[in-house]
Amino acid sequence: MELNVEDMIKWFGLANEKIQENKVYLTKLDQPIGDGDHGINMARGYQEAVLALQAKEYNAPFEVLKDASMVLLSKVGGASGPLYGTAFLKLSMEVKVKEVLNLQDLANGLEAGLTGLKQRGKSEIGEKTLIDVWGPVVDYFHKAGFQPDNLTESARKAMENTKDIIATKGRAAYFKEKSIGHIDPGSASSYLIFEALAEVIKEKE
Amino acid sequence: MELNVEDMIKWFGLANEKIQENKVYLTKLDQPIGDGDHGINMARGYQEAVLALQAKEYNAPFEVLKDASMVLLSKVGGASGPLYGTAFLKLSMEVKVKEVLNLQDLANGLEAGLTGLKQRGKSEIGEKTLIDVWGPVVDYFHKAGFQPDNLTESARKAMENTKDIIATKGRAAYFKEKSIGHIDPGSASSYLIFEALAEVIKEKE
Amino acid sequence: MKKIINDANQVVQDMVDGLVAANPTTLKQVPETFVVVRKDAPVKGKVAIVSGGGSGHEPAHAGYIGKGMLDAAVCGEVFTSPTPDQVLEAIKAVDGGAGVLLVIKNYTGDVLNFEMAAELAEMEGIQVEKVIVNDDVAVEDSSFTTGRRGIAGTIFVHKLAGAKAASGASLEEVKSVAEKVVANVRSMGMALTPCTVPAAGTPSFQLAEDEMEIGMGIHGEPGINCGLIASADEIATTLTEKILEDYDFSGEVAVLVNGLGATPEMELYIVNKKVHALLADKGIRIYKTFVGEYMTSLEMAGCSVSLLKLDEELKELLDAESLAPAFRI
């Protein structure tokens, strides 16, 4: 399984579709434990990213990832903008030059993204942030026996698990114990992004 | 039938009771076609008037009426304050010196009050104001065969009739046709005042 | 009713105390009244300007007290004109020997109470003049009814008459500037939500979740029509066009986009954008723009637009220094 430039663009297109569909849902998640803008932010940023990617020619996946990261950085805003921007930039840097990405490349790239997220957000696993989805997803990529459906499943589980965590970073941290029982909005958008990736990979198999 | 100083004080006391009881009602009348303060204004003013009257000795009804008018003037506020203040001041001036007031005195006094109202308010009968109660009441006093219950009844009817009038003066005038169907709040407070007067007269008979 | 208050019957008392406490070097209260005056009142030889009305319109009018604007504000109970004795206290506290101008918004209660106070003051030998502001074009101009309401345009009367008075002009001259402003200012407002008089406890009217009222007065009196909520551009257009129909504003104007209490400043700027576009379209030059809360209606959501036609004299007075906290120039 190898993903090329087109697949990368497809990934962002598919993720965008899911985010647009779930714009209200993501915003609703951000209302009880945030400020009710996450869906709006992500929908604005991904829409712009997809438009930007369509307007250009690319030779390698890392170029797509870099452009996307720049658009997200300058269009999402809030906490999630610089975080996703950083994650995709680190992913892009990790897979630089390669013309296609295999599972190992993706695993390494996403791991670099995760490291970037942690640095940028000064946060760790277990703080009820999108890191709590990126962590398990990276782990899954490193395991043997990769299955797209299982990727989706592990991302979904990770997202669901954020319900049980007390937030200590981001806006949800102000809610302390009251943040329990709510899915972290950033984890939900990350889930959608990985679900899209799984679907792109599945098509290639 | 003759009313003395004590009866005058009783009149204001009784009117105050009715106004306090109907404070919310008068305010509610002032909400759809006014600014929702008439009951609050009248309750504040009459309460103060009664307190002032209790604190002093009087030799003649006109003294009671003058003090009451001054308190109303300085405590009611809004449009109704200067109007009631003026009405009772004119009434007081008309019955000056007399130690007791008979029906004829009251008729003349209230007529003077009505004239004062018209001048002060630059208004006439038929403009959906308290004048529309004072007018019929003065007419009734001038008629033969005075009966306290009929006084109350004519005041009540006059108040009810303000429903059908389009307001052209006061805040209700902004509501134009929409003022139809609503009782004028000032007419309702005037009704209570005359109902109190009728009860005072009835006791004397 | 959700309000940050102690006792619904004490709100004006508490407010005046809090206001004077906040401005100890510039304001003082006339003891045992709700009259607030300049700390340095009476200013000898200067014409004094007194305004006021029911409370609930803050910063009107006490926020406009200061060098170059008002000398005194009389705070009535909420939405209730202050009584003649209070207005008289204000007049006496600020008269510096050159006379006093009363700026009255055209409501029966305000007119009656201020007029009676003027009579009482004259009996005490104080020279008093008055001007009645009736800028609200939502109401038909008629001599048979109460006529037009005074709304946010009143602030321009305070400002320009205040500047004239500060320049050392006579009572007659100050009055004539005030009248000139009244003749050249027009306003119109709209509301999205009602407001609640604290002592009443319930909203004074109802608007459905999808409704707005165009032409609304500042006490919640209705306007021209109640309709489905429109866009900011449509609202700005309706208000501005009605104002322009009423008076010829060609030339130069000052614009005041006023929030009624609960409307975010963001929305006022959105309205302002369209007002500017509309005036530009008609070739009307905007000399100065004011956007903010100047004449409110408790926690009502909504806004009003006011235009003041300017000539050289009025421009100079508009630009003159004002130290009033709510209208610093």
Added chain:
Amino acid sequence: MKKIINDANQVVQDMVDGLVAANPTTLKQVPETFVVVRKDAPVKGKVAIVSGGGSGHEPAHAGYIGKGMLDAAVCGEVFTSPTPDQVLEAIKAVDGGAGVLLVIKNYTGDVLNFEMAAELAEMEGIQVEKVIVNDDVAVEDSSFTTGRRGIAGTIFVHKLAGAKAASGASLEEVKSVAEKVVANVRSMGMALTPCTVPAAGTPSFQLAEDEMEIGMGIHGEPGINCGLIASADEIATTLTEKILEDYDFSGEVAVLVNGLGATPEMELYIVNKKVHALLADKGIRIYKTFVGEYMTSLEMAGCSVSLLKLDEELKELLDAESLAPAFRI
């Protein structure tokens, strides 16, 4: 949702246009951004101050642009921190060669985006410093979480750092004043009603008709507790005491009673009365008081109290001239 807007996705654009239209002689927009800067920017040789954040807090921050205060404000989407490229544009537009101080409210988004912008600016050879405001005592002070929010006390940072910069001080000196203000300012807020992000269309939280939330953040993040609505005196007491517990304010202070958007000024003055009484009781002297809307939360009803402990240096900076429309001194 009842709002005077055109398109929920265009509110920031429309607002910035309306804002610049209203202040054509003092403000300009950096083309194709939501960055608003002083008309005369860059001011040569002066340290520039840049702030900003999500929109919906007006007059914060664009209302604080002016001589003696901010040089630029970066307007993010509603409640959404602006992006690094926008902040970078602001920095570039105002750098007069003496460096730029970023005043950042302590929210993850603001911190991340402004920090990234600072890195980019430094790569372009511009000297940038930053200060993070975290005045909200409703949040526990912790280095393991995001820590305390920046709320209305931020205005004092703008004002005093702005005054220092206007005096010709170096970037280091300006930064150190800003840090001194941050160290000496504490705030706490409360809310009666939620607010609605226009593009979301529904309120971000719920409060029952008899409930209030003490310690509320300016984006509707919750506070210390949600309880039955209390009196103004009780509210003022809770907020003030929590602030006084957190820091020793003995000596002299500036007080800021801030409205969150829909609260009538009347109520803010009622709160101010009690705050003054409480401080007088503790022997804390009030040097200056500010009452009004300084840092809002769209149409949220509620208020916050901020105290700034003053020494001679801070008093002088507080009193220095400011021409910013929303904080004229």
